[in-house]
Amino acid sequence: MAAVGTELVQPRSRRQPATRGRLPLRRRIVKKSGPYLLVLPSIVIIVLVLAYPVYKLFELSFQNYQLPQLIHESHPKLGKPTVNVGLANYRAVFKDSQFWTVLWRTILFTVVNVGATMVLGTALGVLLTRLSKLIRVSLSVVLILVWATPGIVSITIWNWLFDQQFGVVNYALTKLHFGNFIGHSWYTSSLQGFFVVTCVVVWSAIPFVAITMQAALTQVPEELVEAARVDGATALQIFRRITFPILRPILVIITSLSVIWDFQVFTQIYILRDNRPEPWYYLLSIFSFVESFKVHNFGLGAALSVIVMLVLACVSIFYIRQIVRIGEAQ
């Protein structure tokens, strides 16, 4: 910055009248290169920490890369060098029936979680615009409190709520005559286990959706709604013709973000299952992690990660189109 600064300042004093209309060459070069110097550090970091790893991920997915190869990486005298195996990892993945089960489970999980988050979050956003001030403010404070709770803490809290022995949920369900839940374990059935995971995911995600939707709703011009009503539009028509088109961009953004987040849910399940998730709790991210760091087949794990990335790339298109449009408009 300092270097750019002095160079930009200096030529001012010796501007030559002969070059009226055209800047001196040196100044033009500085002016042109200034922005590049400013973005350069960020590009260096991005290439090192993101671009290269992504390239490496693709490369790994075409290699037989296990523990000996990892050791070879840091101690060239030990272990074994890597071997390219072409598409063998992908072939192994697609032949594996467990992969297809996990893939469908991940898709189902994402649909349920995104659906629940969006419906509940949007409903809450609408609700927030209809409350009296005291309740609205208190509810907003609670939402921000939930939003600010670190992910790992949320998991810990829900783990405690659903604890087998002393969990308050088991007590409450028993008291409310839903059956005998005393000493009930929520993780022996994967459906019930995933219910707990969904609670954590949705509870943590609702504040973001609700507060964003509320903010978006306050920007629907009241005059427009009023005018439409005077002209005899029904509530449904007002929603379809006015409210929804205005909310659409933000709905696209939040929904695609939620898909991207929920498709790669990892920590919630990993921690709830004590760092040793059973195979029937595998989602794609966990499957890939276990293949890499427990089975030590990094090549296969990388192939699974590439698949996750390609699926998410398709979802991202919607998000990016919307965001770029906003960036261009400003």
Added chain:
Amino acid sequence: MTAVSVGRARAHKPVSAGGVNGRFSKGIANIIGLVVLIVMLFPIYWAVSTSFKRGVDMTRVTPEWFPVPGTLQHYFDAWHKAFFLSSLRNSAIIVGSTVVIAIIVAFFAAVAIARTNFRGRRAYIVIIILIQMIPQTALIIPLFVMLSRVHQQNQLSGVVFTYLALVLPFSVWTLRGFVANIPKDLEEAAMIDGCSRVGAFMRVTFPLVAPGLVATAIFAFIQAWNEFTFAYVIIQDNSKETATVWLASFSTQQQIDWGGMMAGATMLSIPLVILFLLVQKHFATGLTAGAVKG
């Protein structure tokens, strides 16, 4: 920021029919609102109240709804539990270095894309957005392999290196908005009055952007402070683990100390909640205002 003020200025009263009917529906809305409030708050209440409960009260068949008589024992236990203080120190070092480096680098980039129009600007913006979409779990494997090659695995610096990648794109994008929101005319006026371009930027725009810089730094702080997976994979020594990894280590024990765990969770959350309250309005309204405008 203009984004925020736009949201405020247009805020309108709820559209309702008014009269008895309106009051009736408002009453129902308030009741639903109250129920939602209780449901959303309960997990947090329960965790905090558990952290103050005596052991006997925690394990009763009929739960004690209030931590009376309370105890601070769990806070003492968590505080003195192995690696709590070292994990806090590690988190502070990692998060502090990450935020400082990321904000400086991101600020330069944000100025470039908000204030100048260079060849490749559009491509740069698309890349910044695109890389935020890279699933983090996909990066774990190659980063782990890379870090082991350069002997940065099991090092705090290795974690900082990784966190930069998580925090940087988001910081560039957020800061760009803050810089773009300061009218260029102000700078130009200062230049007419004899300031150099850089001088005008430093004297006029920079002070106006400073709050945005603080807000972005806090967002970056929150993101890095909350991260678990990379820290868990990269660090193997207990003495080098971060606060989130420390908290997670509670649940892998044979006998879970719920009181200590909830006390630890509460202690880890308090600084974050405070920081979050300071900046949350920038986050929600900034995003929407832009979206609605476009």
